[in-house]
Amino acid sequence: MFQSTVYSARRKRLRDELSSGLILFLGNQEVPFNYPANTYSFRQDSNFSYFFGLEHPDLAGIIDLDEGTDSIFGNDVDIDDIIWMGVQPTIKDQAAKAGVEYAAPLASLNEVIKQALATGRKIHFVPPYRGETILWLSDLLDIPHLELKANTSEPLIRAIIKLRMKKDGMEVAEIEKMVDVAWKMHTTGMKMARPGVVEREIAGTIEGIALSQCGPVSFPVILSINGQTLHNHYHGNTLVEGRMLVIDAGCENDLHYSSDITRTVPVGGKFNARQKGIYEVVLNANLAAIEAVKPGVPFKEIHMLAATEIAKGLTSLGIMKGDPVEAALKGAHTLFFPHGLGHPLGMDVHDLEGLGENLIGYDEEVQRSKEFGLAFLRFGRKLQEGFVMTIEPGIYFIPELIDIWRTEGKLADFINYDVVETYKDFGGIRIEDDILVTADGYRVLGKPIPKTVAEIEELMK
Numbered sequence: 001m002f003q004s005t006v007y008s009a010r011r012k013r014l015r016d017e018l019s020s021g022l023i024l025f026l027g028n029q030e031v032p033f034n035y036p037a038n039t040y041s042f043r044q045d046s047n048f049s050y051f052f053g054l055e056h057p058d059l060a061g062i063i064d065l066d067e068g069t070d071s072i073f074g075n076d077v078d079i080d081d082i083i084w085m086g087v088q089p090t091i092k093d094q095a096a097k098a099g100v101e102y103a104a105p106l107a108s109l110n111e112v113i114k115q116a117l118a119t120g121r122k123i124h125f126v127p128p129y130r131g132e133t134i135l136w137l138s139d140l141l142d143i144p145h146l147e148l149k150a151n152t153s154e155p156l157i158r159a160i161i162k163l164r165m166k167k168d169g170m171e172v173a174e175i176e177k178m179v180d181v182a183w184k185m186h187t188t189g190m191k192m193a194r195p196g197v198v199e200r201e202i203a204g205t206i207e208g209i210a211l212s213q214c215g216p217v218s219f220p221v222i223l224s225i226n227g228q229t230l231h232n233h234y235h236g237n238t239l240v241e242g243r244m245l246v247i248d249a250g251c252e253n254d255l256h257y258s259s260d261i262t263r264t265v266p267v268g269g270k271f272n273a274r275q276k277g278i279y280e281v282v283l284n285a286n287l288a289a290i291e292a293v294k295p296g297v298p299f300k301e302i303h304m305l306a307a308t309e310i311a312k313g314l315t316s317l318g319i320m321k322g323d324p325v326e327a328a329l330k331g332a333h334t335l336f337f338p339h340g341l342g343h344p345l346g347m348d349v350h351d352l353e354g355l356g357e358n359l360i361g362y363d364e365e366v367q368r369s370k371e372f373g374l375a376f377l378r379f380g381r382k383l384q385e386g387f388v389m390t391i392e393p394g395i396y397f398i399p400e401l402i403d404i405w406r407t408e409g410k411l412a413d414f415i416n417y418d419v420v421e422t423y424k425d426f427g428g429i430r431i432e433d434d435i436l437v438t439a440d441g442y443r444v445l446g447k448p449i450p451k452t453v454a455e456i457e458e459l460m461k
């Protein structure tokens with residue numbers, strides 16, 4: 001946890017963004033895995049952690065905008081708990097660590113909320129995403145669970161986005177440490193990518209690196225020789241020469257700052273001509289997109305720049321045809337690059353996504369597209385100093401999608417379907433880095449992870 005003053009200052013900034021009422025933050029509870037006493041590893045809610053920093057289950061926080069007070073609600077453990085869990089800090093001690101003046105048992109939260117409702121005070125809360133929290137919130141506020149979403153506070157959501165999107169130096173340092181652990185995860189994974197190895201041997205090893213060096217992986221490891229499936233969590237294939245291995249993995253620390261990196265390598269360590277050709281196209285798109293990062297540039301524009309690079313590269317390989325700029329404008333590249341260029345990264349690997357993708361990523365100026373491909377872009381608005389974004393272009397040959405497009409003759413002026421057919425056994429390639437938007441440009445975070453063909457072949461030698 002940071003010093004208590006960090007959390008007090010964050011709550012003060014939040015207070016300054018809103019006018020009146022109560023802000024209610026419910027921390028996360030333990031969640032059963034297969035029976036009540038066997039729970040998943042505890043993971044605190046990121047908003048609760050950002051404003052209060054406390055990592056115990058069953059806590060709630062209230063920021064009273066009218067009284068100017070902050071409170072923490074939770075129960076002290078009893079001797080039965082101590083026998084199983086050891087001595088735990090009291091709620092009063094925990095509140096002090098968060099710079100909060102008032103601490104009270106959980107039962108009194110019901111009273112505070114009841115009184116606020118009775119006097120018609122506004123209670124601001126964010127959309128809950130866990131079943132336990134939905135039930136708790138629904139009981140507390142006496143709102144049917146299906147109506148909670150409609151009653152969330154947009155001013156609160158917008159204020160949190162404003163605060164959390166811009167990372168300060170301390171936060172960037174934490175993210176960067178996680179990219180450095182990802183360096184170890186990825187370089188280890190690359191070295192293990194030999195014919196005969198089963199994917200889960202690598203996935204388990206790199207998840208172990210995360211657990212042993214910082215904390216859990218920041219999302220379930222994506223690792224597959226079938227990289228054409230964008231989020232492939234099946235780890236049962238045996239690696240074979242001629243396939244490429246996509247590893248998309250990151251980790252988070254006890255403050256929840258995370259990393260999210262993707263590398264794609266040839267099984268066995270040597271690119272063949274076909275792999276090198278496609279790889280260089282993705283790499284050019286990755287580098288061109290990173291180079292374009294600076295405050296004031298809409299991320300949607302950078303996405304389209306990457307799309308155009310991909311169209312140019314695939315045209316030079318004979319897979320696409322015609323004018324690549326026009327091809328990208330018409331969306332022909334989305335047969336191969338159907339997802340968005342990246343997303344914000346922070347205390348959530350898709351930072352803040354639980355508050356609503358469109359509120360985070362779009363505004364009056366930049367609206368979300370409804371077109372296939374571009375519609376998957378999670379973030380399109382202008383970049384600002386302090387934002388941390390992933391940049392992760394890819395090229396995938398998805399046989400089922402190719403068949404549909406070919407049958408429809410879709411954008412046939414831009415796609416050499418006969419050539420595409422010969423790539424149906426290729427798989428996919430994605431290259432992803434974590435980028436800080438600086439005052440005049442960008443900084444790629446963390447220790448450089450081998451990325452060029454030469455660097456990867458050297459590491460895997």
Ligand code: GLY
Pocket residue numbers: 219248249260261343
């Ligand atoms: N790296 C996984 C994701 O962005 O969803």
